[in-house]
Amino acid sequence: MTRRKLGALDTLFLQLESRETMMHVAGLLPFTPPPDAPPDFLLKLGLELREARQVCSPWNLKLSSPELLQNPLQSWVEDPGLDVDYHVRRSALPTPGDERELGVLISRLHSHPVDFHRPPWEFHLIEGLEGGRFAMYVKVHHALVDGFTAVRMLARSLATDPGDLHKPLFFSIPQPPRVGREPDETPADFTTMLRTLRAEVGSFKNVGSALLDLGRSERRGKHLTSPLQAPRCILNSRIGRNRRFATQQYELARLKELASLAGGTLNDIIVALCAGGLRRFLLELGALPEKPLIAFLPVNLRPKDDPGGGNAVGAILASMATDIEDPRRRLETIMASTQRAKEQLHGMSQVAMLAYSALLMAPFGLQTLQARTGLAKRLPMNFNVCISNVPGPQEPLYFRGARLDATYPVSIPTHGMALNITCQSYAGTLGFGFVGCRDSVPHLQKLAVHTGEALLELEKTLRPARRASKRTRRNA
Numbered sequence: 001m002t003r004r005k006l007g008a009l010d011t012l013f014l015q016l017e018s019r020e021t022m023m024h025v026a027g028l029l030p031f032t033p034p035p036d037a038p039p040d041f042l043l044k045l046g047l048e049l050r051e052a053r054q055v056c057s058p059w060n061l062k063l064s065s066p067e068l069l070q071n072p073l074q075s076w077v078e079d080p081g082l083d084v085d086y087h088v089r090r091s092a093l094p095t096p097g098d099e100r101e102l103g104v105l106i107s108r109l110h111s112h113p114v115d116f117h118r119p120p121w122e123f124h125l126i127e128g129l130e131g132g133r134f135a136m137y138v139k140v141h142h143a144l145v146d147g148f149t150a151v152r153m154l155a156r157s158l159a160t161d162p163g164d165l166h167k168p169l170f171f172s173i174p175q176p177p178r179v180g181r182e183p184d185e186t187p188a189d190f191t192t193m194l195r196t197l198r199a200e201v202g203s204f205k206n207v208g209s210a211l212l213d214l215g216r217s218e219r220r221g222k223h224l225t226s227p228l229q230a231p232r233c234i235l236n237s238r239i240g241r242n243r244r245f246a247t248q249q250y251e252l253a254r255l256k257e258l259a260s261l262a263g264g265t266l267n268d269i270i271v272a273l274c275a276g277g278l279r280r281f282l283l284e285l286g287a288l289p290e291k292p293l294i295a296f297l298p299v300n301l302r303p304k305d306d307p308g309g310g311n312a313v314g315a316i317l318a319s320m321a322t323d324i325e326d327p328r329r330r331l332e333t334i335m336a337s338t339q340r341a342k343e344q345l346h347g348m349s350q351v352a353m354l355a356y357s358a359l360l361m362a363p364f365g366l367q368t369l370q371a372r373t374g375l376a377k378r379l380p381m382n383f384n385v386c387i388s389n390v391p392g393p394q395e396p397l398y399f400r401g402a403r404l405d406a407t408y409p410v411s412i413p414t415h416g417m418a419l420n421i422t423c424q425s426y427a428g429t430l431g432f433g434f435v436g437c438r439d440s441v442p443h444l445q446k447l448a449v450h451t452g453e454a455l456l457e458l459e460k461t462l463r464p465a466r467r468a469s470k471r472t473r474r475n476a
């Protein structure tokens with residue numbers, strides 16, 4: 001039997017799995033059917049998907065020891081009795097099938113763990129949206145694939161031509177080989193192992209220098225955010241198993257214009273929108289800390305030609321400046337913080353970046369322990385919220401002639417981090433997926449609305465400055 005070993009991060013996601021902290025991620029994909037779709041369009045689509053017989057790697061892989069997730073010899077093995085009918089399911093929304101009803105269903109589906117005795121993924125075809133629309137909800141354990149890999153597979157499974165009616169879905173498409181890399185099952189020879197060991201040992205010189213810079217920067221009052229500096233907050237409590245989910249979608253050009261006006265990046269604007277939304281949200285609850293919230297920002301470490309598989313994700317910490325009322329000053333502080341954090345990673349090898357990121361993430365285990373034992377109310381935290389931005393396809397995509405309207409990531413809250421915000425770009429838009437603990441983060445939809453208010457606030461602040469600068473140039 002062919003076995004595929006788990007990477008370090010893949011193993012970590014299994015180690016963190018529990019009844020409350022389920023380590024699966026998902027995507028919500030709403031579609032508009034073609035104008036000439038017959039009345040039984042969705043019925044035939046559901047039958048076709050459930051009758052699929054070819055399931056390719058990694059979607060045909062299950063754990064070798066499903067009863068003991070923490071088994072140090074855990075590996076992926078092929079499931080010879082894979083039951084497609086189990087993994088592909090149909091759901092229907094109650095009338096009127098609006099966005100609220102869809103959010104309620106996604107919240108419920110995301111609150112249930114995957115079955116580790118089978119390949120850990122599910123596909124749900126959701127009918128009953130207003131206007132004859134439908135949606136797909138795809139859930140997969142993070143140990144099997146990461147968000148980067150999932151986006152690449154999505155792009156390969158949907159068509160750019162609405163007339164292409166025969167392209168198979170993601171689980172039936174073979175994964176292309178990685179450029180210049182051997183399969184995971186191929187054992188390395190002794191020379192290769194020594195070369196890898198030397199590279200990894202040498203990488204820790206850069207990691208040590210980066211950690212020393214963290215301490216020096218903190219003492220000098222610079223903008224580099226160090227671990228265990230986050231304030232106590234309602235977002236960092238122990239969580240339950242039930243989830244809330246909300247979405248928001250913005251035009252990508254609108255956000256990029258603001259980034260250009262501010263002299264920052266798209267990610268800076270994303271963090272600023274979340275910061276402005278969270279500031280309003282926590283103020284309404286009477287729960288805004290005096291110190292600024294700290295964001296945990298994952299960073300993709302893959303080369304551009306890497307098709308994905310497993311996990312290769314680094315991380316930085318950044319201030320969200322939620323203690324600052326003025327939106328311009330808040331954005332400037334965020335930009336300075338993210339710039340210094342990225343400078344820390346610049347010039348490192350990928351091995352060094354992963355090692356450095358792991359050291360930054362190490363307090364996360366302490367944060368989880370604090371939340372589980374109640375110590376989170378007395379000890380400082382590493383960060384308050386995770387904010388991810390996953391690049392997606394930039395041209396309209398179709399499945400059986402139905403147009404994909406948006407992509408909304410559904411990520412992972414954990415003990416000590418009751419809220420997770422993940423964004424994904426698609427066809428000139430950016431979709432925000434807000435997922436949180438149902439008990440710890442009440443009225444989550446209000447947070448999504450508040451990010452829209454933060455966007456209007458930033459536009460009002462930055463655009464007059466642009467007009468003033470143009471008048472100055474004309475007068476000169």
